[in-house]
Each structure stands twice: as structure tokens, then as C-alpha cells.
Amino acid sequence: xxxxxxxxxxxxxxxxxxxxxxxxxxxxxxxxxxxxxxxxxxxxxxxxxxxxxxxxxxxxxxxxxxxxxxxxxxxxxxxxxxxxxxxxxxxxxxxxxxxxxxxxxxxxxxxxxx
Amino acid sequence: xxxxxxxxxxxxxxxxxxxxxxxxxxxxxxxxxxxxxxxxxxxxxxxxxxxxxxxxxxxxxxxxxxxxxxxxxxxxxxxxxxxxxxxxxxxxxxxxxxxxxxxxxxxxxxxx
Numbered sequence: 001x002x003x004x005x006x007x008x009x010x011x012x013x014x015x016x017x018x019x020x021x022x023x024x025x026x027x028x029x030x031x032x033x034x035x036x037x038x039x040x041x042x043x044x045x046x047x048x049x050x051x052x053x054x055x056x057x058x059x060x061x062x063x064x065x066x067x068x069x070x071x072x073x074x075x076x077x078x079x080x081x082x083x084x085x086x087x088x089x090x091x092x093x094x095x096x097x098x099x100x101x102x103x104x105x106x107x108x109x110x111x112x113x114x
Numbered sequence: 115x116x117x118x119x120x121x122x123x124x125x126x127x128x129x130x131x132x133x134x135x136x137x138x139x140x141x142x143x144x145x146x147x148x149x150x151x152x153x154x155x156x157x158x159x160x161x162x163x164x165x166x167x168x169x170x171x172x173x174x175x176x177x178x179x180x181x182x183x184x185x186x187x188x189x190x191x192x193x194x195x196x197x198x199x200x201x202x203x204x205x206x207x208x209x210x211x212x213x214x215x216x217x218x219x220x221x222x223x224x225x226x
Contacts, residue, residue: 004156031212042202042218043157050212058213088157099145099206099214100164105156 002025004106006091012112019078021109023091025040032074033103034058034066036087044091049074050096081113126223127193134189135220137203147214148188149176149202157178157202157216190222198224 003026013019025032030051035043047066055066063085065077078085088110089104094103127133139146150158161177163170163186165204170177176189190197200219206212 035216040218043216045215047212048213092156095210095211098212099143099147099204100162101212102147102159102162103157103214105158107156108154 003009004091004093004104006089006106006109008109009107010110012114013078013081014114015082017081019081019085019111021076021078021089021111023074023076023093023106024072025074025091025093025104026072027093027104028071028106029093029095030071031096031101032068033092033094034064034074034076035090035092036060036085037090037108038087046076046089058104083113085111086113087111122220123218124220124221124223126225128225129193129195130194132189133193133222135188135201135203135222137186137188137217139184139186139203139205141205143181143205146177146179146186146203148175148186148204149204149216151200151202151219153199160201193224195224195226198222 005024007022033048034046044060046064049055049068067075089107090108091106092103095101144224147162148160151157161172163177163179174191179186200221202216202219204216
């Protein structure tokens with residue numbers, strides 16, 4: 001069964017601090033994604049990756065960096081966290097094929113920036 | 115602007131009743147997916163319907179796709195309390211980019 005895990009599950013950070021959210025998938029999928037979910041906005045794409053070593057900007061990349069050191073791992077980095085980045089973050093993996101490829105989501109990370 | 119959006123923020127029905135969630139989109143698509151997100155969990159796919167399909171079923175779920183009106187619907191029959199969740203439609207912007215655009219979601223509550 002598809003498996004995407006995220007760590008940490010909950011994080012409280014201070015404004016200006018650095019935050020790293022980690023994601024691991026055992027599906028051997030090439031594509032991985034980071035979304036944030038806020039009330040009224042649904043899921044918005046931050047960064048995505050086509051494979052190890054690649055990262056691409058999504059729809060709302062400002063203030064975020066991403067790293068894909070291996071097929072299995074994809075990290076989201078907030079170099080200087082701000083309160084506006086308080087949200088729930090989801091990682092997903094999926095095959096190639098646009099809307100014809102299912103995405104498998106992790107359980108989410110709730111980030112609070114004080 | 116939303117490239118995909120559900121037409122209602124929230125719906126509520128009694129257990130056993132049927133309910134339909136609607137979605138509209140603004141571009142030509144290769145396929146549309148419906149996802150369900152239960153409280154505290156990540157979304158999970160329910161149905162994928164391709165642009166050359168008009169209807170797809172998965173147990174009590176039925177999805178339709180009308181490319182002429184750029185709309186889709188997800189119907190659930192014989193609803194159960196465990197169907198309480200947020201339902202999203204998602205479609206592609208550019209097939210080659212492998213990106214999905216999600217609607218804002220419809221919160222469905224099933225009352226006992």
C-alpha cells in the first residue's frame with residue numbers, strides 16, 4: 001500500500017526561525033509535492049519535484065525552499081518563518097501523467113509560527 | 115482565480131439520503147479526480163474520470179463529467195456517518211507539468 005510519512009506532525013516555531021518539514025515516500029514515485037491548506041483556500045501547491053535533485057516552483061513558492069536529495073525524501077524549508085506561514089502542510093507523491101495520476105498524501109504537519 | 119472549484123461550501127444530509135457535490139473548472143482537461151479528506155487526515159482519491167468518459171462508479175460513489183459545460187459531479191448514495199468529510203475536485207493545468215489544481219472543497223456532514 002502507498003505510504004507517505006511526514007515529520008514532525010506538529011511544530012511550533014518562532015518568527016524568523018528556520019523550519020524544515022520532512023517527507024518520506026515508499027511508493028517509488030518520481031513526483032512529489034508540497035501543499036499548504038488554509039480555510040477558504042483548499043490545497044495550494046508550494047513546490048514539487050520530478051525526481052532526485054529536481055525542484056520546481058508551484059503556485060505559492062515565496063518564502064519557501066524545497067530539497068529532493070533522493071527518490072524517497074522531499075523537504076520543505078522555511079528559512080525565515082513568519083506568522084503568515086502558520087498552516088497545515090501536506091506532502092504527496094504521485095506518478096507521472098498530470099490529472100491521470102493519483103496523488104498519495106501524507107498525514108500533514110500542523111505548523112504554528114509565533 | 116480558481117481553475118477548479120466546488121459549487122457549495124457545505125452540505126448536510128441525513129444518513130441514508132443521497133447527496134451530490136458539484137465542481138466546475140475553467141480549462142480543457144485530460145482528467146478530473148475526486149478526493150475525500152476526513153478530519154485530521156490527508157486527502158485520499160475516490161475516483162478518477164478521464165475527459166473521454168462521461169461517468170465512473172466506485173461502490174456508492176458515482177462521478178460524472180460534462181466537458182461541454184466544464185463541470186463534474188460526485189454523487190453518494192445511501193450515505194453513512196463515515197462519509198462526513200471535505201470533498202475536493204482536482205484537475206490538471208498542464209498535462210506535461212504533472213500538476214493538479216484542487217478546488218476549495220465542499221464540507222459534507224452526514225447527520226444520524
